[in-house]
Amino acid sequence: MNGITLTLRALHHGERQLAKDLVVVAERHSTEHEVHHVAKDLVTWSNVACVRLAEAADHYGLALDGPAHTSTSGFAPTLREKTAGSLGHRPEPGLLLLMDLRDIHLAAAGNSLYWEMLAQAGQAAKDERLLDLATACHPQTLRQMRWANTMIKNLSPQVLTSL
Template sequence: MNGIALTLRALHRGERRLERELAAVADRHRAEHEVHHVATDLARWSDEHAGRIADAARAYGLDLRGGAEEEADEGPLSRVREKAAGWPGHRPEPGLLLLRDLRSLHLAAAGNSLYWEMLAQYAQAAKEDRLLTLASDCHPRTLRQMRWTNTMIKVVSPQILTGL
């Protein structure tokens, strides 16, 4: 498999992962209306990105429409961690959980941003207009996802961390 195929596969996996994480955060923090609503909207963006990546990847012999690969990167340990977090004495404070979730979302979006940049650079060098359009359309949204998580961390960190 060549480098562009690997990049498309990694970017698709990253967008699907970010979509799942955003949806989970929206669900976990329903009481925080801004978090719930914005995370839900941003999850839709990642879903759209993943669909567009899968469409573009067909030209490189990749079928990214399946679900098994996407679920494989979760692993059984993540489910064990989630169940253990709910046990008495193991549940973090809601504020700390929100900070952890925002940090995780930010890092996932940052990883995707790097892949979008790599894809755009390849597309420019190879004169692949379809891929350049894809990156030009989707990367700004990923940057917006990062700005939102960063802003939320700045807003909630002082309140949460001084309340400890």
């Protein structure tokens, strides 16, 4: 296994985990409509990245799965939504939301670094496949990170001063 395959594997794992985390955030904070709907939309970007990474990995002899199973139906999501609904007006859910957004931001930042590493490796190796992949997917990861950062900036004053 070489550095490119290690990076592909790490990035694939990171995008799958980010998709799972975004689904949990969307379900856990279903009473925060903007968070709920945008987080669900952002899952798609990580899932597309996973598919594209798996396709690219085949060229390097690496077998990667497709996107993570990110179903929003079933017992656990329903329980999280009910809990979110009953806790929706207490300050503690606000702190939980800030922590969740922080985790999303950090996960996206980690993925962004891997995308940058992959792009640099593609440039050094003159590998158009890697450059095209990073060029197509990295901007969505940056948008995921900026969204989480913006939400933290918008929510922090109210949440942190209401405790």
